[in-house]
Amino acid sequence: MLGKGRRALVTGAGGFIGHHLVRRLKDEGFWVRGVDVKLPQFEPSAADEFQVADLRFFENCSAAVEDIEDVYQLAADMGGIGYITQNHATLSRNNILINSHMLEAARCGKAKRYFYSSSACVYPAHLQNETGFRGLRESDAIPANPEKGYGWEKLFAEELTSYYHEEYGLDARIVRFHNIYGPLGTYEGGREKAPAAISRKVAEAKPGDTIPVWGDGLQTRSFCYIADCVEGIRRVMESGEHRRLNLGSEELVTVDRLVDMVCEIAGKRLRKIHDVNRPQGVRGRNSDNSLLRSVLNWEPPTALHDGLAITYEWIWGELELKGQARPPKPVTLTPPAVVVHANGSLLGTRPTVAGMLPTAVQTQH
Numbered sequence: 074m075l076g077k078g079r080r081a082l083v084t085g086a087g088g089f090i091g092h093h094l095v096r097r098l099k100d101e102g103f104w105v106r107g108v109d110v111k112l113p114q115f116e117p118s119a120a121d122e123f124q125v126a127d128l129r130f131f132e133n134c135s136a137a138v139e140d141i142e143d144v145y146q147l148a149a150d151m152g153g154i155g156y157i158t159q160n161h162a163t164l165s166r167n168n169i170l171i172n173s174h175m176l177e178a179a180r181c182g183k184a185k186r187y188f189y190s191s192s193a194c195v196y197p198a199h200l201q202n203e204t205g206f207r208g209l210r211e212s213d214a215i216p217a218n219p220e221k222g223y224g225w226e227k228l229f230a231e232e233l234t235s236y237y238h239e240e241y242g243l244d245a246r247i248v249r250f251h252n253i254y255g256p257l258g259t260y261e262g263g264r265e266k267a268p269a270a271i272s273r274k275v276a277e278a279k280p281g282d283t284i285p286v287w288g289d290g291l292q293t294r295s296f297c298y299i300a301d302c303v304e305g306i307r308r309v310m311e312s313g314e315h316r317r318l319n320l321g322s323e324e325l326v327t328v329d330r331l332v333d334m335v336c337e338i339a340g341k342r343l344r345k346i347h348d349v350n351r352p353q354g355v356r357g358r359n360s361d362n363s364l365l366r367s368v369l370n371w372e373p374p375t376a377l378h379d380g381l382a383i384t385y386e387w388i389w390g391e392l393e394l395k396g397q398a399r400p401p402k403p404v405t406l407t408p409p410a411v412v413v414h415a416n417g418s419l420l421g422t423r424p425t426v427a428g429m430l431p432t433a434v435q436t437q438h
Contacts, residue, residue, distance in 0.1 A: 075311075076103035082137055082184075084128060084175065085147035086118060087111040089258040090190070090250075090302060094145060095120050097303045108137045109148065115257045115391075129170040134178035142185040143310065146175050149190070151223065152264030154287070157194075158352045161222030168223075172230040176237050186244045188310050189234045193251045193321065193358060194224035201355035204293040204327070208361030211249070211317050220355075231317060238315060246309050251321025251360040255299030255380060256387035267331060268296055268384060275335045275343065276389040276398050283344045288353030290329035290345060295322045295359045298380030301373030308369050321360030322373050328353075331377075338382045339389075340401050 081098050085091035086107025098105045099119045107120035110127050126133040128148050138144060150167040151157065157164060172189070179187050196209045197218040219228050231247050238245040254268035261273055274284040297320065305320040326334070329345065336343050362372045385403055392398035 076101040078102070078104075079143060080104045080106070080141050081143040081145065082106045082108065082141040083120070083145045083147060084108045084137065084171075085149060085190075086120060086123065087113050087125075088147065089255075090253055090299065091145070091147040092116075092118065092257060093255075093299050093303050094147070094306060097307065101307075103143075106137065106141065108133075113257075114259070128175060129167055131174045131178065134171075134174040135182065138175075138178045138182035138184055141182065143188070144175070144179050144184045144186070145188045145190075145306070145310075146172065146179075147190045148175070152259075153266050153270065154352045154354045156264050157220075157223045158354075164223050165226040168226045169229065172226075173233060176233060176243070180237060180241050180243055184243070186246070186310060187234070187237075188246045188248070188306065189230065190306075191231050191247055191249045191317070192223070192227045193249050193319070193360065194220040195228040195231065195249060196224075196358070198355060201358050204291055204357040205325075206357050206359075208323055208325075208359040209319070210361045211319060211364055214317070235315075245315060246312075247315075247317040248306065248309055248320045249317060250297070250302065251319060251358070252294055252296045253299055253302045254296050255302075255384050258299070258384075260388050260391070267294065267328065268335075268381060269388065271332050271335050272381070272385045272388045273392065275332075275339050275341060276385065276392050278341060278343055279399050280341050280343070283346045284332070286328060286332055286345045286347050287351035288328060289347050289349055290332070291327050292353050292355075293325050293327050293357040293359065294331070295325050296331075296377055296380070297321045297360075297373050298375040298377075298383075301375050305365075305369075305371075305373060308371060312368060314368050316364070316368075318365050318368065319360045319362060320365065320373070321362070322375075322377065323360055323362055324377050325357075325359045326377060331381075334378055334381055335385055338378070338385050339403065 081103045083091050083095050087109030092113045096119045105120045107118050107123045150164050195214050234245050237243040259265045260269035389398050389403050
């Protein structure tokens, strides 16, 4: 097994990506310690050991890295566009404390490898003012003009991680996530991302209902399925690559098209009501995977429609347990299968999705 006998730490293990990563590392044979201020929300952690701890405090970071070889630093105060646009000071303070303390603890604890999860929010605003602008390249981030608050602190943490690599020899990886989504992610409460929020709204709606859409619906994004994200994390960690890398899909869609896809999957005919007074972020954002492809000979393979189908079925099931889901019940889907070569190398994910339900969607502005 790839990780047999190796000790890994996943911070943010109570969150969406961290929880999936813990499970993947355990499947590969790692001994895993998870750390977060909270336990996973939807199912127990697969970690060998789970510490509930606040990583804004250095002593907790030191305890987290004890006897650890590989650090995956995913802990962060974050959320959807509504949350990050209203909490600039809080997010920046919390995340700067977490990242600076985790780097120093990893150095002092002599960790062998360090993974830092950054964000596409580090890219300059002036490159994201058009819906159809080219994908964002890693070199675009500097000269800097990232998103206020969350984007600035992410870019600073990238720089700090690179300094630890240059000055102390910390074997660091830096990856910029582009809108990760999938099952076991937050879908209500204000911190959910667009695919989960839209899936919830559609699942709760009766055919013919209206659903609110933030913005005019023409803003564009790309979305990366969680299995592809975890696959990419593992590939980058094993690659030895120290340059900053995008990890996202290049399948660009409008928010209106995202809503249409979820409605097609749900088999519901709904009307959109656009609210241009709600936060909608940059006008257009997409990933350029050229460097990722050249480094890994791989890129996220899951089509958005396929990943959304699996995500919608899971959210609908969660809402059904609360009595909030409206028919029809989604078809049963098969999650993407992880493809591992016989020699142990990571090849990718193979989506296997059946039973799509195309349905026209009426739009009302």
